[in-house]
Structures are given as structure tokens and as C-alpha cells.
Amino acid sequence: MSEVAAATFPLACPPGSTPADIAAFIAEWLSPERFEEYLADPDRIVLKAVSDDRIVGYSLLHTAEPANPDVAAVITLRPVTELSKMYVLPGHHGNGVSGELMTTVLETAKADGSAAVWLGVNQENVRAQRFYRKHGFAIAGTKTFLVGTQSHSDYVMQYAF
Numbered sequence: 001m002s003e004v005a006a007a008t009f010p011l012a013c014p015p016g017s018t019p020a021d022i023a024a025f026i027a028e029w030l031s032p033e034r035f036e037e038y039l040a041d042p043d044r045i046v047l048k049a050v051s052d053d054r055i056v057g058y059s060l061l062h063t064a065e066p067a068n069p070d071v072a073a074v075i076t077l078r079p080v081t082e083l084s085k086m087y088v089l090p091g092h093h094g095n096g097v098s099g100e101l102m103t104t105v106l107e108t109a110k111a112d113g114s115a116a117v118w119l120g121v122n123q124e125n126v127r128a129q130r131f132y133r134k135h136g137f138a139i140a141g142t143k144t145f146l147v148g149t150q151s152h153s154d155y156v157m158q159y160a161f
Ligand SMILES: CC(C)(COP(=O)(O)OP(=O)(O)OC[C@H]1O[C@@H](n2cnc3c(N)ncnc32)[C@H](O)[C@@H]1OP(=O)(O)O)[C@@H](O)C(=O)NCCC(=O)NCCS
Pocket: 008, 009, 011, 012, 086, 087, 088, 089, 092, 093, 094, 095, 096, 097, 098, 099, 120, 121, 122, 125, 126, 127, 128, 130, 131, 134
């Protein structure tokens, strides 16, 4: 899963991102050790998309109070789940894998008792925004997101059950 994360994270970064900043983010947040922590954390759920016995995508749900004040100001439904990561390998884009993963994300959050799911998406990542809109998310606000030393502009999107 860490390999899929490292292969797909750069796809979500805007063109101005430097390779060094992307590499620093991957090393800090997407290492095998980090995934062991995510899998062991009772407030996090990791979902995998599998095709021909290989992991081709994953998502990470995090149930917690939004720590970012820009998010807390616009995401007010409780309890709330963050869709912290949603990544599918390029060879499986546009073929329904991501849609199935998103359906499972929403079913899981609902079964967990969440009133809403929120996420951050880079303002230049039009494909992901379109995907999220298609699945019922709407823009609720904006925030920044740090990749290495660079601060990026995100939209905050919400799906309310
Ligand atoms: C985001 C992601 C999971 C969506 O999965 P997907 O299989 O690409 O999604 P879909 O094909 O169902 O939907 C994408 C939509 O964007 C459209 N699209 C594709 N490329 C596009 C582009 N360059 N610009 C604008 N729209 C684009 C597709 O046509 C489709 O819309 P449609 O169904 O109305 O035709 C996947 O693209 C991915 O993993 N991307 C890389 C990582 C990433 O950006 N993750 C999100 C981080 S917030």
C-alpha cells in the first residue's frame, strides 16, 4: 500500500511542486511504518482496492475533530469523518475502481455513525474535484496544505448524509 501511495501521491500535486518537497512528504507520511501506524490506529480506517490480487488503490478515513481552523469553521456537522487519502493507480482510472472505493468509503463512514465526510483537494486537481462532485461532495471552503516546504491551496469539500 505504501508503494501505491508513493506512486500516486505526485499525481495529486500541482505542477509547481518540487521533486524534493514531494519526496519529503512521501518519506514522512507514506512510508510502510506510517501505514503500520494508520492500520493500528482505532480512529483511522484504511480501505484497499484490489484487482487481480494486487492493490491498485487505497483510501484512508480519519474520524476526529478537524484540527485545521479553516476546516472547523466550515465543517460543522458531527460526528465527522475526514477522507484523508483517495488514490488509485493511473492504469485503473476511469474504469470504475475509484467509484467502488468511494462507495465503500461512504458506506463505511455512514455505518460508523458519521453525519458527514470532508476532504481537502488541491485547487488545480480538477479531475479529483470532478470525481468528488460526481459522488455528491460540494465545496464548503478553502484551506492550505503543506507539501515539504511549499504551501498549496486546497478546496474543502463535504458530503452530508
Ligand atoms: C481522484 C481519482 C481517485 C479519481 O478516480 P478516476 O478513476 O480518475 O475517476 P473517474 O474517472 O470516475 O472521474 C474522474 C472525472 O474527471 C474527468 N477527468 C479526467 N481527467 C481530467 C482532467 N485532466 N481534467 C478535468 N477532468 C478530468 C473524467 O472524465 C471524469 O469525469 P466524467 O466521469 O464526468 O467523465 C483518481 O483520478 C486518482 O487517484 N488520481 C490521482 C490521485 C489524486 O488526485 N487523488 C485525489 C487527492 S485529493
